[in-house]
Amino acid sequence: MQRSTKQRRAIQETLRASGRPLSPKEIEELAQENGEVLSLTTVYRSLKILVESGDLATVELPGQPARYEASGLDHHHHFHCDDCDRMFDVPGCPSDVHSLAPKGFVATHHELILKGQCPACA
Amino acid sequence: MQRSTKQRRAIQETLRASGRPLSPKEIEELAQENGEVLSLTTVYRSLKILVESGDLATVELPGQPARYEASGLDHHHHFHCDDCDRMFDVPGCPSDVHSLAPKGFVATHHELILKGQCPACA
DNA sequence: TTGCTATTGACAACTCATTTCCATTACCTG
DNA sequence: CAGGTAATGGAAATGAGTTGTCAATAGCAA
Numbered sequence: 001m002q003r004s005t006k007q008r009r010a011i012q013e014t015l016r017a018s019g020r021p022l023s024p025k026e027i028e029e030l031a032q033e034n035g036e037v038l039s040l041t042t043v044y045r046s047l048k049i050l051v052e053s054g055d056l057a058t059v060e061l062p063g064q065p066a067r068y069e070a071s072g073l074d075h076h077h078h079f080h081c082d083d084c085d086r087m088f089d090v091p092g093c094p095s096d097v098h099s100l101a102p103k104g105f106v107a108t109h110h111e112l113i114l115k116g117q118c119p120a121c122a
Numbered sequence: 123m124q125r126s127t128k129q130r131r132a133i134q135e136t137l138r139a140s141g142r143p144l145s146p147k148e149i150e151e152l153a154q155e156n157g158e159v160l161s162l163t164t165v166y167r168s169l170k171i172l173v174e175s176g177d178l179a180t181v182e183l184p185g186q187p188a189r190y191e192a193s194g195l196d197h198h199h200h201f202h203c204d205d206c207d208r209m210f211d212v213p214g215c216p217s218d219v220h221s222l223a224p225k226g227f228v229a230t231h232h233e234l235i236l237k238g239q240c241p242a243c244a
Numbered sequence: 245t246t247g248c249t250a251t252t253g254a255c256a257a258c259t260c261a262t263t264t265c266c267a268t269t270a271c272c273t274g
Numbered sequence: 275c276a277g278g279t280a281a282t283g284g285a286a287a288t289g290a291g292t293t294g295t296c297a298a299t300a301g302c303a304a
Contacts, residue, residue, distance in 0.1 A: 003271050003280055024261085039283045044262060046281095062182030062233075065261060079227055090224060094216035097236070102212060104241030105201055111184070111235045114219070119226030125250055125301050146291085161253045166292060168251095187291065 002049075010036040011046050012055075021059040021067030021078065021087045061087065061113065077111070081118035090114060124171075132158040133168050134177075143181040143189030143200065143209045183209065183235065199233070203240035212236060 010031045015022055018030065024043045031038045047068055050056040057071040061080060067087050079088040093112070101107040116122075132153045137144055140152060146165045153160045169190055172178040179193040183202060189209050201210040215234070223229040238244075 001272095001280080005271070005281060007282070037282095041263085041284075042282055048263095060184030062184050062186075063188070064184075066185075077222065079223060079229070082230075088224075088227070090222055090227075092222050094219055094222065097216055097234070100199065100212055100214050100216065100234075101201060101236050101238070102210075104244065105210070105212075105236070106239045106244045107201070107236040108204075108238035110237060111233075112219070112222075113233045114223050114227070114229040115232060116223070116228045116230040122226065122228045123250080123302095127251060127301070129252070159253095163254075163293085164252060170293090 006036070007038050007042050008046050010034070010038055011043060012050075015056070015068065015070065020089060021069040023065045023067050025065065026086075027068075059087065077113065079114045079116070079118065081121055082115055083117055083121035086118060088118060128158070129160050129164050130168050132156070132160055133165060134172070137178070137190065137192065142211060143191040145187045145189050147187070148208075149190075181209065182233075199235065201236045201238070201240065203243055204237055205239055205243035208240060210240060 011027055014027050014031045014034070014036075018026075022030070024040060024047060027043050027047075028038060028040045047056065051058060051068070054071055056068045057073075059067040059069055059078060061067065061078075064085075069089070073089070074091070075093055077090045077093060079090045080086075081088070090112075097110050097112070098107040133149055136149050136153045136156070136158075140148075144152065146162060146169060149169075150160055150162045150165050153165075169178065173180060173190070176193055178190045179195075181189040181191055181200060183189065183200070186202075186207075191211070195211070196213070197215055199212045199215060201212045202208075203210070212234075219232050219234070220229040
């Protein structure tokens, strides 16, 4: 059976507090800045369990390590800051996306990533 | 100075003939099926040179190796087939994309990837 | 054709994210 | 509190993509 450990609580709290998708390394660093004791190994192990149990969702970005965020959010997209490399949530979705698919293609889902500068870097 | 070799011509011709973004491995396999002698090492080396010289553009997909296509095409997006794992070009672009960026964010570009089944797999 | 040198190919080596190992630690139930 | 065992941490291993090495090959200018 699953136990509630300091480390696992730190991971979930770090994600909750940041309000944006975090990579394993970001989670480790943010938690440690917060005084938590936590190894990268543990972050990976816990993320895997939390994704499998449906608590977290994976957010992928080309050429980058995966990020993680709470699952069950409304359909949304992501913003990647080219300067600080952080990722943010973007609510909403262009209405006519799937109609772009050429004849013969069946679009069932999609990914949209905006890029540029976040408020802190702009 | 740069030389025109059988291998380099085969790579460009393979890309041109396929009409869709190809990964290094796809290029190697398609060229070899076509009777060309070509190693994966050479594909990587040539792609690097062709991208640096501006002849090719890189197309990235989360969790996947990069694909390459001719540069200088009109602004467009991509379709990834979940079944055969191939990538295709999608002309057009939702008009209001950058307006999705929350206040304070400066969106300078974006990536849109449709997913589902290609005509051959649907 | 000859000679110079860019290019190739096979394989080793590297990178980087992620996973495994295993001895130690710390939840938690009784 | 004590015992059983899930969880942790650090190092080593993995795996996939990509790059480096170097001897052999092949464009290309003379």
